[in-house]
Structures are given as structure tokens and as C-alpha cells.
Amino acid sequence: MTDHSRIYIGAAFLAGILLTLGYKDLYPELVRLLEERRRRRGKAPNGHIGDEEILLSSVRAGPPAIVDGVEGCIGNTPLLRIKSLSEATGCEILAKAEFLNGAGGSSKDRVALSMIQMAEKEGLLTPHSGDAIYEGTSGSTGISLATLARAKGYLAHICMPDDQAREKSDLLLKLGAIVDRVPPAPIVETGNFVNRARALAQEHTLSSTTSNDPSAKRGRGFFADQFENEANWQAHFRGTGPEIYAQCNGKLDAFVAGAGTGGTISGVALFLKPRLPNLSVVLADPQGSGLYNRVRYGVMFDIKEREGTRRRRQVDSIVEGIGINRVTANFEAGRELVDDAVRVTDAQALAMARWLVEKDGIFIGSSSAVNCFAAVKTALKLGPGHRIVTILSDSGTRHLSRFWAKAGDVGGATDTKLEDVLNAKEDA
Numbered sequence: 001m002t003d004h005s006r007i008y009i010g011a012a013f014l015a016g017i018l019l020t021l022g023y024k025d026l027y028p029e030l031v032r033l034l035e036e037r038r039r040r041r042g043k044a045p046n047g048h049i050g051d052e053e054i055l056l057s058s059v060r061a062g063p064p065a066i067v068d069g070v071e072g073c074i075g076n077t078p079l080l081r082i083k084s085l086s087e088a089t090g091c092e093i094l095a096k097a098e099f100l101n102g103a104g105g106s107s108k109d110r111v112a113l114s115m116i117q118m119a120e121k122e123g124l125l126t127p128h129s130g131d132a133i134y135e136g137t138s139g140s141t142g143i144s145l146a147t148l149a150r151a152k153g154y155l156a157h158i159c160m161p162d163d164q165a166r167e168k169s170d171l172l173l174k175l176g177a178i179v180d181r182v183p184p185a186p187i188v189e190t191g192n193f194v195n196r197a198r199a200l201a202q203e204h205t206l207s208s209t210t211s212n213d214p215s216a217k218r219g220r221g222f223f224a225d226q227f228e229n230e231a232n233w234q235a236h237f238r239g240t241g242p243e244i245y246a247q248c249n250g251k252l253d254a255f256v257a258g259a260g261t262g263g264t265i266s267g268v269a270l271f272l273k274p275r276l277p278n279l280s281v282v283l284a285d286p287q288g289s290g291l292y293n294r295v296r297y298g299v300m301f302d303i304k305e306r307e308g309t310r311r312r313r314q315v316d317s318i319v320e321g322i323g324i325n326r327v328t329a330n331f332e333a334g335r336e337l338v339d340d341a342v343r344v345t346d347a348q349a350l351a352m353a354r355w356l357v358e359k360d361g362i363f364i365g366s367s368s369a370v371n372c373f374a375a376v377k378t379a380l381k382l383g384p385g386h387r388i389v390t391i392l393s394d395s396g397t398r399h400l401s402r403f404w405a406k407a408g409d410v411g412g413a414t415d416t417k418l419e420d421v422l423n424a425k426e427d428a
């Protein structure tokens with residue numbers, strides 16, 4: 001090596017070190033400047049979050065910052081590529097890992113926090129005053145509410161149908177909530193879990209304001225009302241939708257989600273559609289739910305619900321959390337933005353849940369399995385090269401005693417084909 005070469009190599013090495021050191025110092029400064037700019041700009045004039053703000057909000061140096069309590073662990077969930085489904089369909093199938101929300105472990109953390117914050121703003125809830133939160137829920141919203149109630153100085157009283165997985169009500173008890181498991185009943189009956197929660201909240205307020213009995217309840221009863229409360233879809237409009245948009249750099253072709261209250265699909269669609277007019281919003285609907293026919297044909301009806309065949313559950317499916325036979329305020333908020341619907345049988349949902357463990361090590365609950373099945377159907381309909389986003393609402397650990405008991409153990413399976421999942425039939 002000549003002396004010249006040595007000098008060049010030495011100079012390049014030194015320049016490399018200086019550049020690395022400079023960048024290390026410069027990067028946090030760059031992030032600080034971007035965030036400063038974002039703060040100065042504030043919100044877009046219509047009160048909505050501006051596109052630039054959304055994209056800047058995804059700029060983050062290193063690991064997440066220190067947050068305040070469990071409520072600080074809500075939102076900003078990863079968007080993960082499901083490798084097996086992407087390879088099998090030729091589309092990019094991405095899933096928002098909502099089971100990683102850090103309070104109650106599901107997408108309902110966002111909703112519970114939003115409902116509590118709105119009630120506090122409206123003066124309906126005051127921390128540490130004896131106020132209690134009442135809710136009718138198939139489980140996830142109750143778990144999120146019970147967790148956040150403890151974090152914020154309230155008591156929680158949860159009413160749920162007694163056919164839902166036992167681990168959810170056990171968990172609620174451990175979280176210090178009062179739990180009422182009631183027999184499934186139509187929404188028109190007073191014994192229905194939602195109506196019961198509403199009535200108990202009213203009784204609470206009445207007992208504390210009218211009774212002289214020292215053992216009477218303190219504070220007020222607040223009925224959270226996730227089905228009708230607009231704070232529900234707004235949580236997804238402000239959080240889930242903008243996060244997906246930023247994580248995809250504004251590039252996606254379809255959004256696929258089931259509807260329990262309808263808050264997720266409406267909130268995300270209301271945020272994304274004005275920005276992505278060609279986006280297809282697809283409802284993933286389990287068997288027994290009437291929404292599929294509502295979206296496709298304008299009539300709320302499901303063949304499984306016809307007279308004489310209806311079983312006792314809210315919808316006739318092993319799937320929990322999604323599917324409904326009435327239109328709620330939260331579904332109505334975004335209904336016109338839903339372009340299509342995919343109906344998913346229990347057998348297909350069970351097969352998809354097993355596939356995700358077998359191929360990807362992803363262990364999710366029943367509604368997420370329905371979402372992923374509908375995402376695959378959407379991918380096959382759109383054709384290769386498209387990007388589809390769906391939701392992984394909660395973990396399989398919440399569904400061990402019902403859905404996963406039926407799905408069975410995956411064992412050493414490695415050779416399941418996507419056709420096997422698509423053509424899955426109920427065991428005779």
C-alpha cells in the first residue's frame with residue numbers, strides 16, 4: 001500500500017467516526033426540532049389532526065419515553081406484517097397489534113379511556129368521590145374500564161352475558177370490579193346486560209342523592225354506554241386511524257374490521273376515507289350477525305337467526321366481541337363508509353386462529369381470527385400487490401376456555417394449506 005493510500009484510508013476512517021458522532025448528536029436535535037415545529041403548528045383549522053402532524057408523530061428517537069401510569073401505555077401499537085398470509089396471497093397483510101394496549105390488553109383500552117375522559121370533562125365523573133362506572137360488555141370493555149377505574153379513582157360495576165369465556169369475568173373480579181353475569185336476553189328485555197348496567201347506574205345515583213341511610217352508596221353512577229357513546233368511535237378517529245395512516249405512510253388499499261359496537265370500523269373509516277378516497281372499508285362479520293346483510297343488502301337479518309333455530313347467545317357464534325343484530329350509534333356513525341362485508345363461519349375462524357399459530361406464532365382471540373380471515377378474502381378479491389390492514393383486538397389467552405377449547409391444540413402441524421382454512425367446515 002502506498003503512503004497516499006494509507007492517508008486516504010486514514011482520512012476516510014476519521015471522517016466516518018466524525019459523521020457517526022455528529023449524527024448521534026444531530027438526530028435527537030432533529031427530532032426535537034420536528035416536535036417543536038409540530039407544537040407550534042398545533043391542530044389543523046377544522047380541529048382535525050393535520051396530515052403532517054400525523055406523520056411527524058411517528059418520528060421517535062429510541063425507545064418510548066416514560067409515560068404516566070397504565071393510561072400512558074394505551075395506543076401507539078405496532079403494525080405487524082403477517083408473513084404467512086402476505087406470502088400466500090401476494091398482498092401485504094398488516095395487522096394492528098391492539099392486544100398490546102397496556103391497560104386491559106385490547107383495543108377497548110382506547111375506548112374506555114376516551115369515555116372516562118369525556119365524562120370527566122362533562123362533570124359526570126369526579127375521581128375519589130365514590131363515583132362508579134357501570135357498563136354492559138362482553139368482557140373486553142369491562143376489563144379496560146375496571147383497570148382504568150382503579151387507575152383514576154373510581155369503582156367499576158360490570159354486567160356481562162353469562163355465556164362469555166369465564167376467564168374474562170374472573171379477571172374482572174381480580175381487578176376489583178363488581179361483576180354481574182346475566183343470562184343472554186334480547187336488548188328489548190330489562191334483563192339484558194346493557195339495560196341492567198344502565199338501571200344499576202341510575203339506582204346508584206338515586207340511592208346516594210335521596211337516602212339518609214349511612215350505608216347508602218356515595219357519589220354517582222355513570223353508565224358508560226359503549227354502544228351509543230360517541231367517545232367510542234372518536235377514540236379510533238383520534239388514535240387508531242391516524243396511527244395506521246402514519247404507519248402506512250398514507251398507502252393502503254383496504255381496511256378490514258369486525259363490529260361489536262362499531263366504534264373501531266366507524267372511527268378508522270371516518271379518519272381514513274377523506275384522506276384515501278379509493279380505500280375499501282370491509283366489515284368482517286361472524287355467522288349469526290345481521291350486519292353482513294345490512295351492509296350488502298340494506299336489511300338486518302341472518303339466516304341463523306330465523307325463528308325456531310336461534311340459540312341463546314347474543315349472536316349465534318362461538319366468536320366473542322363482534323357481530324350484532326341491531327344498528328348502534330357507533331356503527332351508524334360510519335355505516336355509509338363501509339363498502340363491503342365478508343361473512344366468516346365459526347369453522348373458518350377456528351381454522352384461521354390455528355393457522356396463525358402454526359405459521360406465525362401469533363396467538364389471538366376469536367374476533368381477530370375473523371378479521372384475518374376477512375382480510376385474506378379481501379386480498380384474494382383485490383388481487384396481488386395490494387396492502388390490507390386489519391386489527392388484532394385481543395390475545396388468545398382471553399379465549400382459552402371457549403374458542404381455543406374448541407380450536408384444540410395446534411401440536412406439531414406444519415403443512416396446513418390456505419385452501420384448508422378457506423374451505424373449513426364445521427365438524428359433523
Ligand code: PMP
Pocket residue numbers: 106108138139140141258259260261262263264265320321322365367368393394
Ligand atoms: N374484538 C373484541 C375482542 C371486542 O371485545 C370488541 C368489542 N366488543 C371488538 C373486537 C369490536 O370492536 P368495536 O366494538 O369497536 O366494534
